[in-house]
Amino acid sequence: MSESPPDPIPLLLMRGIVKQFPGVRALDGVDLEVLPGEVHCLLGQNGAGKSTLIKVLAGAHQPDEGTITLGGEAVRLSSPTAAIKLGISTIYQELDLVDGLSVAENIFLGHEMARLGFVSRGEANRAARGLLERLGHGEIRPNTEVGRLSPAAKQVVSMARALSHDTRLIIMDEPSAALAHDEVGNLFRIIRELTAQRVAVVYISHRLEEIREIGDRVTVLKDGRTAAVGLPAKTTPTAQVVALMTGRNVEYVFPPRRPAPAAGAEESTGGGEPVLRVRDLTVPGVFAGVSFEVAAGEIVGLAGLVGSGRSEIIEAIYGARRFSGSVVLEGGRWAGAVRLGRCAGGWGWRRRSVRRRRCCWIRV
Numbered sequence: 001m002s003e004s005p006p007d008p009i010p011l012l013l014m015r016g017i018v019k020q021f022p023g024v025r026a027l028d029g030v031d032l033e034v035l036p037g038e039v040h041c042l043l044g045q046n047g048a049g050k051s052t053l054i055k056v057l058a059g060a061h062q063p064d065e066g067t068i069t070l071g072g073e074a075v076r077l078s079s080p081t082a083a084i085k086l087g088i089s090t091i092y093q094e095l096d097l098v099d100g101l102s103v104a105e106n107i108f109l110g111h112e113m114a115r116l117g118f119v120s121r122g123e124a125n126r127a128a129r130g131l132l133e134r135l136g137h138g139e140i141r142p143n144t145e146v147g148r149l150s151p152a153a154k155q156v157v158s159m160a161r162a163l164s165h166d167t168r169l170i171i172m173d174e175p176s177a178a179l180a181h182d183e184v185g186n187l188f189r190i191i192r193e194l195t196a197q198r199v200a201v202v203y204i205s206h207r208l209e210e211i212r213e214i215g216d217r218v219t220v221l222k223d224g225r226t227a228a229v230g231l232p233a234k235t236t237p238t239a240q241v242v243a244l245m246t247g248r249n250v251e252y253v254f255p256p257r258r259p260a261p262a263a264g265a266e267e268s269t270g271g272g273e274p275v276l277r278v279r280d281l282t283v284p285g286v287f288a289g290v291s292f293e294v295a296a297g298e299i300v301g302l303a304g305l306v307g308s309g310r311s312e313i314i315e316a317i318y319g320a321r322r323f324s325g326s327v328v329l330e331g332g333r334w335a336g337a338v339r340l341g342r343c344a345g346g347w348g349w350r351r352r353s354v355r356r357r358r359c360c361w362i363r364v
């Protein structure tokens with residue numbers, strides 16, 4: 001939260017925003033109000049319309065209906081460049097950096113260097129260093145190739161790029177997804193410094209505890225509509241936020257938990273027989289030695305930072321990647337076991353092969 005209270009006159013007002021895609025009304029009259037110097041969190045389930053709304057705000061999508069007012073003036077965000085010129089910068093979850101370019105080149109990508117008055121690479125590097133130091137990351141060297149940086153360092157470069165413009169509003173789409181715990185602390189420190197300078201932040205995250213820590217107010221989207229505007233981020237009960245996001249009370253969202261397995265019972269399977277056994281799953285250079293089991297009726301969360309290999313593990317399990325180790329499904333339609341990493345070709349081939357080897361199949 002900023003040190004001084006947010007200015008009550010909104011920096012941004014979006015009213016009745018509609019965005020229709022073929023067959024989908026992604027936004028159906030959404031309202032958003034952001035004050036200068038506040039962290040405004042945007043919440044909603046998958047598909048609620050958050051990304052579409054921030055793309056409208058970033059100038060990447062044109063709304064079919066609705067009005068946008070920035071600093072008291074009606075604006076048309078006709079392109080990303082128009083949005084940037086008006087002081088709106090966006091940091092997307094999939095950071096849009098160019099791996100083959102240097103840190104400084106990425107920061108000033110799209111700037112008109114002549115207009116900025118840079119006469120040499122050295123000057124661009126010096127300006128980049130200044131921005132990185134402002135973000136508390138003077139150790140990132142402006143001439144390093146971005147592809148060599150960690151996900152956290154890449155995000156700092158993205159923020160430096162946002163700050164390289166005269167920014168009044170920064171949109172951050174799941175900024176903590178790529179960060180380890182201590183790096184999230186640094187992100188929050190940077191956000192607090194920005195808001196102290198009256199920069200507003202629109203912050204998208206699925207992590208409610210983060211929203212409590214860094215957020216000032218919350219807008220909740222549901223099915224392309226605004227379910228709530230400007231709720232206090234620190235004091236609104238979680239059950240209320242979840243109910244607004246889902247349209248259901250918490251007791252219906254989370255079914256009653258089964259009792260934990262007794263001591264000595266089969267580990268990590270909720271006490272039941274494992275249906276899926278994954279052993280020493282390895283895709284060289286991506287992940288190694290992953291083992292877990294899933295019992296019938298059990299939901300197992302696969303947690304990790306962006307880049308840690310979560311999606312790749314699932315891709316290996318359903319057979320889209322070659323791997324070593326084993327993936328065994330018990331009690332499925334086919335008897336026995338199959339190592340999906342060895343399966344290739346069409347479904348018919350797989351089916352015959354699975355039968356011949358007395359294997360089973362994971363039905364996804």
Ligand SMILES: Nc1ncnc2c1ncn2[C@@H]1O[C@H](COP(=O)(O)OP(=O)(O)OP(=O)(O)O)[C@@H](O)[C@H]1O
Nearest residue numbers: 021022024026044045046047048049050051052053
């Ligand atoms: N370019 C597009 N073309 C067609 N439909 C789209 C397009 N972009 C989004 N949609 C649809 O619009 C709806 C809202 O999607 P959107 O990505 O904005 O939701 P979201 O809240 O950001 O979800 P998530 O958290 O999963 O990113 C979804 O039904 C989605 O399938």
